[in-house]
Amino acid sequence: MKLIFDHIDFTIVGHLQSLLEAEGIKTEIRNLNASSAAGDVPFTQVYPELWVLHNSDEARAKEIVKTYRDQEAATPVGPDWTCPVCKERVEGVFSECWNCGAAAPN
Ligand SMILES: [Zn+2]
Incomplete structure (x- = not known):
């Protein structure tokens, strides 16, 4: 498995997951409840993480994330x-x- 992306905002991680899944890439989100647990773990900042299950999908997944981030940056x-x-x-x-x-x- 490969970590592709993490972000403090779960909605963005979840959106990217749906983009990857739409491309046939198997994914998993970890630390889904990170924000609610944060108060109990003062020394570790844990964000929701998007992982791909198959290492062979890593390059394609990162490309999709990069495209998304570029579009996001270019869009008001x-x-x-x-x-x-x-x-x-x-x-x-x-x-x-x-x-x-x-x-x-x-
Ligand atoms: Zn709705």
């Missing part, structure tokens, strides 16, 4: 929005709800 970030379907809070960088896949309202 809109305000956060609330999903009209499941009421999840979604960051402005996303045009779809990370939780249920609904499109952002306009």
